[in-house]
Amino acid sequence: MTPEATLARFREYMVGPSRFMTLLSCFELGVIDALRDRPGMTATELGEIAGAKPDAVEQLLFLLVKEGFVARDEDSGGYTLAALGDVPERDLTRALTYMNMIKVVALRQLFYLTESARTGTLVGLREFYGVTGGTMYDAVAEHRDLRDSWATLMDNVTANIDPWFFGNIDIPAGAQVLDLAGNTGLGAVHAYEMKSSPGLRVTTFDLPEKEAEALENFRAHGVAEQCSFIGGNVFEEIPQGFDVVLIKHFLDMFDKDDVIRILTGVNRSLPAGGQVNIMVPAYPDDLRDTDNYNVDFFPAFFIGCTMGQGGPQKMSTYRSWLEECGFKVTKAVTKDTAEIPKDVIPVPAVLCATKAG
Numbered sequence: 001m002t003p004e005a006t007l008a009r010f011r012e013y014m015v016g017p018s019r020f021m022t023l024l025s026c027f028e029l030g031v032i033d034a035l036r037d038r039p040g041m042t043a044t045e046l047g048e049i050a051g052a053k054p055d056a057v058e059q060l061l062f063l064l065v066k067e068g069f070v071a072r073d074e075d076s077g078g079y080t081l082a083a084l085g086d087v088p089e090r091d092l093t094r095a096l097t098y099m100n101m102i103k104v105v106a107l108r109q110l111f112y113l114t115e116s117a118r119t120g121t122l123v124g125l126r127e128f129y130g131v132t133g134g135t136m137y138d139a140v141a142e143h144r145d146l147r148d149s150w151a152t153l154m155d156n157v158t159a160n161i162d163p164w165f166f167g168n169i170d171i172p173a174g175a176q177v178l179d180l181a182g183n184t185g186l187g188a189v190h191a192y193e194m195k196s197s198p199g200l201r202v203t204t205f206d207l208p209e210k211e212a213e214a215l216e217n218f219r220a221h222g223v224a225e226q227c228s229f230i231g232g233n234v235f236e237e238i239p240q241g242f243d244v245v246l247i248k249h250f251l252d253m254f255d256k257d258d259v260i261r262i263l264t265g266v267n268r269s270l271p272a273g274g275q276v277n278i279m280v281p282a283y284p285d286d287l288r289d290t291d292n293y294n295v296d297f298f299p300a301f302f303i304g305c306t307m308g309q310g311g312p313q314k315m316s317t318y319r320s321w322l323e324e325c326g327f328k329v330t331k332a333v334t335k336d337t338a339e340i341p342k343d344v345i346p347v348p349a350v351l352c353a354t355k356a357g
Contacts, residue, residue, distance in 0.1 A: 022063045024099050040078035095343035097153050104149035106305045113304035121308045136306040158186050161348055166194040168350045169277040171244055174199030178242040181250045182206055185214030189221045203228045234262055238269040248279040253310045263325035272357040281312045282334055282349035291337040292347045318351055327353035
Protein backbone atom coordinates (compact mmCIF):
# COMPACT_ATOMS: atom_id res chain seq x y z
CA MET A 1 0.00 0.00 0.00
CA THR A 2 1.40 3.39 -0.97
CA PRO A 3 1.61 6.25 1.57
CA GLU A 4 -1.21 7.98 -0.32
CA ALA A 5 -3.38 4.89 -0.14
CA THR A 6 -2.62 4.52 3.58
CA LEU A 7 -3.69 8.11 4.24
CA ALA A 8 -6.83 7.55 2.18
CA ARG A 9 -7.68 4.63 4.45
CA PHE A 10 -7.11 6.89 7.44
CA ARG A 11 -9.71 9.27 5.98
CA GLU A 12 -12.25 6.43 5.83
CA TYR A 13 -11.75 5.89 9.57
CA MET A 14 -12.01 9.63 10.27
CA VAL A 15 -15.45 9.98 8.73
CA GLY A 16 -16.74 6.63 10.01
CA PRO A 17 -18.43 7.88 13.22
CA SER A 18 -20.08 10.84 11.49
CA ARG A 19 -21.35 8.64 8.67
CA PHE A 20 -22.77 6.20 11.22
CA MET A 21 -24.69 8.81 13.18
CA THR A 22 -25.89 10.70 10.10
CA LEU A 23 -27.49 7.53 8.73
CA LEU A 24 -28.94 6.48 12.08
CA SER A 25 -30.30 9.97 12.77
CA CYS A 26 -32.25 9.96 9.51
CA PHE A 27 -34.04 6.86 10.78
CA GLU A 28 -34.48 8.18 14.32
CA LEU A 29 -35.94 11.44 13.00
CA GLY A 30 -38.54 9.47 11.09
CA VAL A 31 -37.31 10.74 7.73
CA ILE A 32 -36.91 7.33 6.12
CA ASP A 33 -40.32 6.07 7.25
CA ALA A 34 -41.90 9.31 6.01
CA LEU A 35 -40.35 8.91 2.56
CA ARG A 36 -41.47 5.31 2.40
CA ASP A 37 -45.05 6.38 3.11
CA ARG A 38 -44.99 9.49 0.90
CA PRO A 39 -42.19 9.75 -1.66
CA GLY A 40 -41.21 13.14 -3.02
CA MET A 41 -41.38 15.14 0.20
CA THR A 42 -39.18 18.20 0.49
CA ALA A 43 -36.85 19.06 3.33
CA THR A 44 -39.45 21.53 4.61
CA GLU A 45 -42.13 18.85 4.77
CA LEU A 46 -39.73 16.33 6.30
CA GLY A 47 -38.62 18.91 8.86
CA GLU A 48 -42.20 19.30 10.07
CA ILE A 49 -42.48 15.56 10.58
CA ALA A 50 -39.06 15.30 12.25
CA GLY A 51 -39.51 18.35 14.46
CA ALA A 52 -36.27 19.75 13.08
CA LYS A 53 -35.21 22.68 10.90
CA PRO A 54 -35.44 21.90 7.19
CA ASP A 55 -31.83 23.02 6.84
CA ALA A 56 -30.67 20.34 9.30
CA VAL A 57 -32.73 17.63 7.63
CA GLU A 58 -31.32 18.53 4.23
CA GLN A 59 -27.76 18.52 5.52
CA LEU A 60 -28.22 15.03 6.92
CA LEU A 61 -29.82 13.78 3.71
CA PHE A 62 -26.91 14.94 1.55
CA LEU A 63 -24.81 11.98 2.71
CA LEU A 64 -27.60 9.54 1.97
CA VAL A 65 -27.88 11.02 -1.51
CA LYS A 66 -24.11 10.62 -1.99
CA GLU A 67 -24.34 6.97 -0.91
CA GLY A 68 -27.31 6.27 -3.17
CA PHE A 69 -29.54 5.41 -0.22
CA VAL A 70 -31.86 8.33 -1.09
CA ALA A 71 -32.42 10.30 -4.30
CA ARG A 72 -33.14 14.03 -4.69
CA ASP A 73 -35.04 15.61 -7.55
CA GLU A 74 -33.15 18.79 -8.36
CA ASP A 75 -36.20 20.49 -9.88
CA SER A 76 -38.71 19.91 -7.09
CA GLY A 77 -36.28 19.44 -4.20
CA GLY A 78 -38.22 16.31 -3.28
CA TYR A 79 -36.59 13.21 -1.84
CA THR A 80 -37.35 9.57 -2.50
CA LEU A 81 -35.90 6.32 -1.26
CA ALA A 82 -33.37 4.94 -3.72
CA ALA A 83 -31.38 1.89 -2.57
CA LEU A 84 -33.13 1.98 0.81
CA GLY A 85 -36.43 1.45 -0.94
CA ASP A 86 -35.25 -1.94 -2.20
CA VAL A 87 -34.37 -3.36 1.24
CA PRO A 88 -37.14 -5.33 2.99
CA GLU A 89 -38.25 -3.68 6.21
CA ARG A 90 -37.44 -6.81 8.27
CA ASP A 91 -33.82 -6.57 7.09
CA LEU A 92 -33.65 -2.87 7.90
CA THR A 93 -35.07 -3.62 11.35
CA ARG A 94 -32.28 -6.14 11.96
CA ALA A 95 -29.61 -3.69 10.81
CA LEU A 96 -31.06 -0.91 12.96
CA THR A 97 -31.04 -3.20 16.00
CA TYR A 98 -27.28 -3.53 15.55
CA MET A 99 -26.89 0.20 15.01
CA ASN A 100 -28.91 1.07 18.10
CA MET A 101 -26.80 -1.27 20.23
CA ILE A 102 -23.61 0.30 18.85
CA LYS A 103 -24.90 3.79 19.59
CA VAL A 104 -26.09 3.07 23.14
CA VAL A 105 -23.48 0.56 24.31
CA ALA A 106 -20.39 1.46 22.29
CA LEU A 107 -20.06 5.01 20.99
CA ARG A 108 -19.81 6.87 24.29
CA GLN A 109 -17.64 4.32 26.04
CA LEU A 110 -15.19 4.01 23.16
CA PHE A 111 -14.12 7.59 23.82
CA TYR A 112 -12.22 5.98 26.71
CA LEU A 113 -10.91 2.93 24.83
CA THR A 114 -7.26 3.88 25.34
CA GLU A 115 -7.73 4.25 29.10
CA SER A 116 -9.71 1.00 29.26
CA ALA A 117 -6.94 -0.87 27.46
CA ARG A 118 -4.33 0.53 29.85
CA THR A 119 -6.24 -0.25 33.02
CA GLY A 120 -8.16 -3.38 32.03
CA THR A 121 -11.32 -1.70 33.33
CA LEU A 122 -14.34 -0.12 31.67
CA VAL A 123 -13.50 3.54 32.12
CA GLY A 124 -16.40 4.66 29.94
CA LEU A 125 -18.88 2.64 31.97
CA ARG A 126 -17.61 4.36 35.10
CA GLU A 127 -17.72 7.83 33.57
CA PHE A 128 -21.21 7.55 32.09
CA TYR A 129 -22.95 5.17 34.49
CA GLY A 130 -20.93 5.27 37.71
CA VAL A 131 -20.17 1.54 37.45
CA THR A 132 -16.82 0.77 39.07
CA GLY A 133 -15.13 -2.62 38.87
CA GLY A 134 -17.98 -4.33 37.03
CA THR A 135 -18.83 -5.21 33.47
CA MET A 136 -21.54 -4.13 31.08
CA TYR A 137 -23.33 -7.38 31.86
CA ASP A 138 -23.58 -6.24 35.48
CA ALA A 139 -24.71 -2.76 34.44
CA VAL A 140 -27.62 -3.95 32.28
CA ALA A 141 -29.42 -5.07 35.44
CA GLU A 142 -29.61 -1.48 36.67
CA HIS A 143 -29.62 0.64 33.51
CA ARG A 144 -32.66 0.19 31.30
CA ASP A 145 -31.17 1.86 28.23
CA LEU A 146 -28.24 -0.56 28.17
CA ARG A 147 -30.44 -3.57 28.81
CA ASP A 148 -33.06 -2.73 26.19
CA SER A 149 -30.45 -2.10 23.51
CA TRP A 150 -28.12 -5.02 24.27
CA ALA A 151 -30.70 -7.64 25.27
CA THR A 152 -32.90 -7.00 22.24
CA LEU A 153 -29.97 -7.56 19.92
CA MET A 154 -28.72 -10.64 21.77
CA ASP A 155 -32.17 -12.28 21.74
CA ASN A 156 -32.32 -11.69 17.97
CA VAL A 157 -28.78 -13.05 17.50
CA THR A 158 -29.59 -16.15 19.55
CA ALA A 159 -32.80 -16.81 17.62
CA ASN A 160 -31.05 -16.43 14.27
CA ILE A 161 -27.85 -18.38 14.95
CA ASP A 162 -29.06 -21.23 17.17
CA PRO A 163 -30.50 -23.30 14.29
CA TRP A 164 -27.06 -23.28 12.64
CA PHE A 165 -25.32 -24.09 15.92
CA PHE A 166 -27.58 -27.04 16.79
CA GLY A 167 -27.40 -28.25 13.20
CA ASN A 168 -23.65 -28.63 13.63
CA ILE A 169 -23.49 -30.45 16.96
CA ASP A 170 -24.55 -33.87 18.22
CA ILE A 171 -26.46 -34.32 21.48
CA PRO A 172 -27.05 -38.01 22.32
CA ALA A 173 -30.64 -39.08 22.93
CA GLY A 174 -31.67 -38.67 26.55
CA ALA A 175 -28.54 -36.67 27.42
CA GLN A 176 -28.25 -34.41 30.43
CA VAL A 177 -27.17 -31.05 29.00
CA LEU A 178 -25.70 -28.03 30.80
CA ASP A 179 -25.95 -24.64 29.08
CA LEU A 180 -23.02 -22.84 30.68
CA ALA A 181 -23.59 -19.13 31.31
CA GLY A 182 -26.93 -19.60 29.58
CA ASN A 183 -28.30 -16.22 30.70
CA THR A 184 -32.10 -16.30 30.96
CA GLY A 185 -32.71 -19.68 29.39
CA LEU A 186 -33.45 -18.99 25.73
CA GLY A 187 -30.52 -21.17 24.65
CA ALA A 188 -31.76 -24.03 26.82
CA VAL A 189 -35.20 -23.72 25.25
CA HIS A 190 -33.68 -23.92 21.78
CA ALA A 191 -31.51 -26.88 22.80
CA TYR A 192 -34.55 -28.86 23.89
CA GLU A 193 -36.69 -27.83 20.93
CA MET A 194 -34.01 -28.48 18.29
CA LYS A 195 -32.47 -31.63 19.79
CA SER A 196 -35.51 -33.13 21.48
CA SER A 197 -35.37 -36.80 22.46
CA PRO A 198 -36.96 -38.95 25.17
CA GLY A 199 -35.34 -38.18 28.50
CA LEU A 200 -33.41 -35.12 27.28
CA ARG A 201 -33.03 -32.47 29.96
CA VAL A 202 -31.35 -29.09 29.62
CA THR A 203 -30.16 -27.00 32.57
CA THR A 204 -29.20 -23.35 32.41
CA PHE A 205 -26.25 -22.48 34.66
CA ASP A 206 -25.75 -18.79 35.38
CA LEU A 207 -25.72 -16.23 38.16
CA PRO A 208 -28.58 -16.71 40.66
CA GLU A 209 -30.25 -13.42 39.74
CA LYS A 210 -31.06 -14.84 36.28
CA GLU A 211 -33.20 -17.65 37.72
CA ALA A 212 -36.62 -16.00 37.85
CA GLU A 213 -36.51 -14.82 34.24
CA ALA A 214 -35.15 -18.17 33.05
CA LEU A 215 -37.93 -20.13 34.78
CA GLU A 216 -40.50 -17.78 33.30
CA ASN A 217 -39.02 -18.35 29.85
CA PHE A 218 -39.25 -22.11 30.36
CA ARG A 219 -42.93 -21.81 31.34
CA ALA A 220 -43.70 -19.49 28.44
CA HIS A 221 -42.21 -21.97 25.97
CA GLY A 222 -43.88 -25.01 27.52
CA VAL A 223 -40.63 -26.70 28.56
CA ALA A 224 -40.73 -26.21 32.33
CA GLU A 225 -40.62 -29.98 32.86
CA GLN A 226 -37.60 -30.46 30.60
CA CYS A 227 -35.53 -27.36 31.43
CA SER A 228 -34.21 -26.21 34.78
CA PHE A 229 -31.88 -23.65 36.30
CA ILE A 230 -28.86 -23.84 38.61
CA GLY A 231 -27.40 -20.68 40.07
CA GLY A 232 -23.66 -20.29 40.44
CA ASN A 233 -20.42 -18.85 39.11
CA VAL A 234 -18.38 -20.61 36.42
CA PHE A 235 -15.17 -19.49 38.11
CA GLU A 236 -16.06 -21.18 41.38
CA GLU A 237 -17.54 -24.58 40.53
CA ILE A 238 -19.30 -26.04 37.50
CA PRO A 239 -22.06 -28.56 38.31
CA GLN A 240 -21.40 -32.23 37.66
CA GLY A 241 -23.73 -34.96 36.44
CA PHE A 242 -24.01 -33.76 32.85
CA ASP A 243 -23.07 -35.52 29.61
CA VAL A 244 -22.85 -32.44 27.39
CA VAL A 245 -21.85 -28.85 28.10
CA LEU A 246 -22.80 -25.99 25.78
CA ILE A 247 -20.77 -22.76 25.83
CA LYS A 248 -22.21 -20.06 23.60
CA HIS A 249 -21.35 -16.36 23.31
CA PHE A 250 -19.10 -16.58 26.37
CA LEU A 251 -15.48 -17.67 25.93
CA ASP A 252 -14.70 -14.70 23.69
CA MET A 253 -15.45 -12.39 26.61
CA PHE A 254 -12.22 -13.36 28.39
CA ASP A 255 -8.45 -13.36 27.98
CA LYS A 256 -6.54 -16.63 27.81
CA ASP A 257 -6.04 -17.16 31.56
CA ASP A 258 -9.79 -17.03 32.24
CA VAL A 259 -10.66 -19.12 29.19
CA ILE A 260 -8.28 -21.81 30.49
CA ARG A 261 -9.94 -21.63 33.92
CA ILE A 262 -13.38 -22.09 32.35
CA LEU A 263 -12.34 -24.98 30.11
CA THR A 264 -10.46 -26.68 32.94
CA GLY A 265 -13.55 -26.42 35.13
CA VAL A 266 -15.71 -27.90 32.37
CA ASN A 267 -13.25 -30.74 31.91
CA ARG A 268 -13.29 -31.43 35.65
CA SER A 269 -17.11 -31.51 35.69
CA LEU A 270 -17.54 -33.96 32.79
CA PRO A 271 -17.09 -37.72 32.83
CA ALA A 272 -14.60 -39.33 30.44
CA GLY A 273 -16.03 -39.06 26.95
CA GLY A 274 -18.25 -36.14 27.92
CA GLN A 275 -18.81 -33.54 25.25
CA VAL A 276 -18.36 -29.79 25.08
CA ASN A 277 -19.85 -27.78 22.21
CA ILE A 278 -18.68 -24.20 21.84
CA MET A 279 -19.92 -21.31 19.72
CA VAL A 280 -17.76 -18.20 19.41
CA PRO A 281 -17.08 -15.51 16.86
CA ALA A 282 -13.70 -16.44 15.38
CA TYR A 283 -11.03 -14.57 13.48
CA PRO A 284 -9.94 -15.93 10.11
CA ASP A 285 -6.46 -17.42 9.87
CA ASP A 286 -5.63 -14.55 7.50
CA LEU A 287 -6.58 -11.38 9.36
CA ARG A 288 -6.65 -9.52 6.05
CA ASP A 289 -9.81 -11.39 5.08
CA THR A 290 -12.16 -8.55 4.14
CA ASP A 291 -15.31 -10.71 4.42
CA ASN A 292 -14.86 -11.24 8.16
CA TYR A 293 -15.70 -8.20 10.30
CA ASN A 294 -15.06 -9.79 13.70
CA VAL A 295 -11.69 -8.10 14.04
CA ASP A 296 -13.18 -4.74 13.00
CA PHE A 297 -15.64 -4.79 15.86
CA PHE A 298 -15.00 -7.13 18.77
CA PRO A 299 -11.61 -5.99 20.16
CA ALA A 300 -12.88 -2.48 20.87
CA PHE A 301 -16.30 -3.77 21.93
CA PHE A 302 -14.98 -6.14 24.59
CA ILE A 303 -12.04 -4.08 25.83
CA GLY A 304 -13.79 -0.71 25.81
CA CYS A 305 -17.49 -1.42 26.24
CA THR A 306 -18.36 -4.71 27.92
CA MET A 307 -15.53 -6.49 29.76
CA GLY A 308 -12.27 -4.54 29.85
CA GLN A 309 -10.67 -7.68 28.38
CA GLY A 310 -11.32 -10.48 25.94
CA GLY A 311 -11.99 -10.76 22.24
CA PRO A 312 -12.28 -13.62 19.75
CA GLN A 313 -9.37 -15.80 18.64
CA LYS A 314 -8.40 -17.79 15.58
CA MET A 315 -9.79 -21.31 15.38
CA SER A 316 -6.29 -22.72 15.73
CA THR A 317 -5.94 -20.89 19.04
CA TYR A 318 -9.22 -22.22 20.43
CA ARG A 319 -8.23 -25.71 19.32
CA SER A 320 -4.90 -25.50 21.15
CA TRP A 321 -6.55 -24.18 24.32
CA LEU A 322 -9.06 -27.05 24.31
CA GLU A 323 -6.26 -29.58 23.92
CA GLU A 324 -4.31 -27.88 26.70
CA CYS A 325 -7.32 -28.42 28.99
CA GLY A 326 -7.64 -32.14 28.26
CA PHE A 327 -10.07 -32.21 25.35
CA LYS A 328 -9.85 -33.81 21.93
CA VAL A 329 -11.34 -31.58 19.22
CA THR A 330 -13.68 -33.56 16.96
CA LYS A 331 -15.10 -30.75 14.84
CA ALA A 332 -14.26 -27.13 14.02
CA VAL A 333 -16.32 -25.20 11.50
CA THR A 334 -16.80 -21.51 10.70
CA LYS A 335 -20.05 -20.29 9.18
CA ASP A 336 -19.73 -19.39 5.51
CA THR A 337 -19.84 -15.59 5.24
CA ALA A 338 -21.92 -15.99 2.08
CA GLU A 339 -24.73 -17.35 4.30
CA ILE A 340 -24.67 -14.37 6.69
CA PRO A 341 -26.78 -11.27 5.95
CA LYS A 342 -24.50 -8.49 4.76
CA ASP A 343 -25.45 -6.17 7.62
CA VAL A 344 -24.61 -8.73 10.33
CA ILE A 345 -21.20 -8.36 11.98
CA PRO A 346 -20.42 -11.63 13.84
CA VAL A 347 -19.01 -14.58 11.90
CA PRO A 348 -19.62 -17.51 14.27
CA ALA A 349 -17.71 -20.76 14.62
CA VAL A 350 -18.44 -24.08 16.33
CA LEU A 351 -15.92 -26.30 18.07
CA CYS A 352 -16.88 -29.76 19.37
CA ALA A 353 -14.63 -31.73 21.69
CA THR A 354 -14.70 -34.71 24.02
CA LYS A 355 -12.98 -35.20 27.35
CA ALA A 356 -10.00 -37.47 26.91
CA GLY A 357 -10.19 -40.75 28.78
